[in-house]
Amino acid sequence: MDQSAKQPTNTPANQALINLSGVSKNFRTADGSERVVLEGVDFTLKEGEIVALLGKSGSGKSTLLRIMAGLLPADKGQVIYRGQQLFGPARGIAMVFQSFALFPWLTVQQNVELGLEAQGIPKEIRAEQAEAAIEMIGLAGFEGALPRELSGGMKQRVGIARALVMKPDVLLMDEAFSALDVLTGETLRNDMLELWESKKTPMKGILIVSHNIEEAVMMADRILIFSSDPGRVRAEIKVSLPRDRSEDSPEVRALIDEVY
Ligand code: ADP
Numbered sequence: 480m481d482q483s484a485k486q487p488t489n490t491p492a493n494q495a496l497i498n499l500s501g502v503s504k505n506f507r508t509a510d511g512s513e514r515v516v517l518e519g520v521d522f523t524l525k526e527g528e529i530v531a532l533l534g535k536s537g538s539g540k541s542t543l544l545r546i547m548a549g550l551l552p553a554d555k556g557q558v559i560y561r562g563q564q565l566f567g568p569a570r571g572i573a574m575v576f577q578s579f580a581l582f583p584w585l586t587v588q589q590n591v592e593l594g595l596e597a598q599g600i601p602k603e604i605r606a607e608q609a610e611a612a613i614e615m616i617g618l619a620g621f622e623g624a625l626p627r628e629l630s631g632g633m634k635q636r637v638g639i640a641r642a643l644v645m646k647p648d649v650l651l652m653d654e655a656f657s658a659l660d661v662l663t664g665e666t667l668r669n670d671m672l673e674l675w676e677s678k679k680t681p682m683k684g685i686l687i688v689s690h691n692i693e694e695a696v697m698m699a700d701r702i703l704i705f706s707s708d709p710g711r712v713r714a715e716i717k718v719s720l721p722r723d724r725s726e727d728s729p730e731v732r733a734l735i736d737e738v739y
């Protein structure tokens with residue numbers, strides 16, 4: 480048997496980028512009781528893959544991403560990033576938000592530079608790196624614009640540039656295309672895939688959180704379903720390569736039945 484055929488071409492090392500084991504999180508509700516949001520989540524994002532995490536609203540997807548980004552501590556379990564336990568934000572992990580989360584009073588360029596500024600990178604280098612990230616995501620010429628002057632798709636491009644400028648090896652995308660109209664979302668997803676495949680960035684893995692099955696099928700090598708009550712990764716399907724963009728396959732049908 481041809482052993483090389485078993486190895487997906489874009490996962491040469493199959494190394495774990497981020498590994499979660501037994502991650503649990505409770506939130507205290509207004510009446511003072513505890514609500515289990517995540518319970519015993521085990522998950523590994525490996526080098527070379529795009530994984531989609533699908534789940535209903537309120538199932539704990541954003542909470543899980545925030546834990547993976549080091550923005551929120553887990554109550555139990557651990558997150559291992561490149562072999563080390565994560566206790567806070569790590570330089571190699573960047574996040575893109577559904578609501579763009581741009582500072583409205585700052586220009587495109589200033590929004591993209593913020594993270595570099597926080598790292599104490601000198602102004603000229605910041606400017607250069609921000610311009611490169613802005614160009615990479617197709618916003619060259621809009622460096623001086625304010626967010627309110629941009630369409631939704633362009634705002635999210637700024638959100639992506641702000642993540643890319645940090646040169647992350649892990650990109651976490653939380654419903655990043657959900658606030659966009661269908662066509663804009665599709666264009667941006669295609670551009671992201673092109674960027675991923677171009678290897679122009681140091682990105683080694685992308686986790687896409689979504690409630691949109693079509694999006695997951697289009698972008699992911701692997702799709703995980705997130706159940707609610709309490710959130711844990713419940714099932715997995717592998718999207719065959721080259722990407723199977725159809726919703727007609729039996730695997731995808733089963734997935735739709737599982738989530739909805
Ligand atoms: P999803 O992203 O899948 O829609 P979330 O992770 O945002 O789900 O939220 C999961 C659950 O946790 C929801 O019931 C939400 O109300 C609750 N929740 C999220 N963040 C907090 C918080 N900071 N305090 C209390 N409850 C929260």
Ligand code: MG
Pocket residue numbers: 540541542653654
């Ligand atoms: Mg969410």
